[in-house]
Amino acid sequence: MKKIRKILTEREMIEQLRMGKVSLPPLSFRLLQAEPDLGGNLRFDALVEASWGIRIATFGVEIKSLSTPKAFQDGLTKLKTSSLPKGCLPLLLVPFLSEQQLEELDREQVSGIDLCGNGVVVVPNVFSVFRSGKKNRFTSSAPIKNIYRKNSSMVGRVLLVRSSYETVQNVRAEINQRNLLVKRWDRKAMSLSTVSKVLKALEDDLIITREGTIRLLQPDTLLQKLGENYVPPNINERVRLKVPEATETIVQLLLKESKELALPLVATGTSSVGRYAVMQRGDLLSIYCPRLDMLLEKLSGSQSDRFPNLELLETEDETVYFDSRQEEDFWWASPVQVYLELMAGDKRDRETAEQVKSYMTNSLETVRP
Numbered sequence: 001m002k003k004i005r006k007i008l009t010e011r012e013m014i015e016q017l018r019m020g021k022v023s024l025p026p027l028s029f030r031l032l033q034a035e036p037d038l039g040g041n042l043r044f045d046a047l048v049e050a051s052w053g054i055r056i057a058t059f060g061v062e063i064k065s066l067s068t069p070k071a072f073q074d075g076l077t078k079l080k081t082s083s084l085p086k087g088c089l090p091l092l093l094v095p096f097l098s099e100q101q102l103e104e105l106d107r108e109q110v111s112g113i114d115l116c117g118n119g120v121v122v123v124p125n126v127f128s129v130f131r132s133g134k135k136n137r138f139t140s141s142a143p144i145k146n147i148y149r150k151n152s153s154m155v156g157r158v159l160l161v162r163s164s165y166e167t168v169q170n171v172r173a174e175i176n177q178r179n180l181l182v183k184r185w186d187r188k189a190m191s192l193s194t195v196s197k198v199l200k201a202l203e204d205d206l207i208i209t210r211e212g213t214i215r216l217l218q219p220d221t222l223l224q225k226l227g228e229n230y231v232p233p234n235i236n237e238r239v240r241l242k243v244p245e246a247t248e249t250i251v252q253l254l255l256k257e258s259k260e261l262a263l264p265l266v267a268t269g270t271s272s273v274g275r276y277a278v279m280q281r282g283d284l285l286s287i288y289c290p291r292l293d294m295l296l297e298k299l300s301g302s303q304s305d306r307f308p309n310l311e312l313l314e315t316e317d318e319t320v321y322f323d324s325r326q327e328e329d330f331w332w333a334s335p336v337q338v339y340l341e342l343m344a345g346d347k348r349d350r351e352t353a354e355q356v357k358s359y360m361t362n363s364l365e366t367v368r369p
Helices: 010-018 069-081 099-108 150-159 168-178 180-184 192-204 219-228 247-261 292-296 335-343 347-366
Strands: 027-034 046-052 055-063 088-094 111-114 119-123 127-131 214-216 237-241 285-289 310-314 325-327 330-332
Touching (some): 010 027, 010 046, 046 088, 055 069, 069 088, 069 192, 099 119, 150 168, 150 192, 150 219, 168 180, 247 292, 292 310, 335 347
Parallel strands (some): 088 111, 285 310
Antiparallel strands (some): 111 119, 237 310, 325 330
């Protein structure tokens, strides 16, 4: 298995330049000066010389030790808006450049290289090199492995309910208030440090801004990332019953038992679709429950019937209970949970998911910070 390298610091990246370890064949690079004093307000991390045979060009280099979208955009913006010495061209150096980032650099006529062998370097009337396809050999600097999955995703999910918050503490309070297992099942509340780390990663991905207030910038991108990284809840036990009562009566029965047992119950996303979109579902009502044995003792019904009308799924996955909505005296899955479950389904489900997305977009627009 190929070893993944750690992220280098900016000083270590300058040292890579100094030792000639940064190249983009047929180009080679030579460090002329680290942190050069160019006078006035000119500030660059390095001056380098790129050569291809006898053809030579000089670059002012902006170095970013991270490959996050924010770091990339910050570096690109600085290179586009800063003045360079006469005869000097802009160049961005980061650990890794994606194909999309290389294309953006090319459009903006700014050169960029990474430490993996990808890059675009253009010197008008002298040379032009574009190389891509090399894999990222550096680990992400994000302190949480995947902020769009499992409990960490609740930070992003809450921003799709309310798009602006004054402080990190406000975000944390809203998350724990909307977590049904924290309120009714004695689960540990999300910590302030976890919320802060996820928000930092969301900012690095340009999903939010934290200038002044915490504000959602790209709800569509956030929802897309949540969908791409969605993992269904871990189901410990699944029981299907044929209960003699009609669906409406079953809901009332479940609500009664939920209150008496102090047991959180939430309809699954697929059983909650009708709250946010037009879609015909079957007669099977699916319910998430953290302890099936407690509930089964109170319910009558046959587990052997071929036509069940109640499905009970035992899970303590906090995300399926998060932001559940109480309507008609029962708890239904949040719009985000409905959307994610539908997107994991067939073509018809995914088409219906677009209706739920529109519902969320319209609801978010009416929310005031």
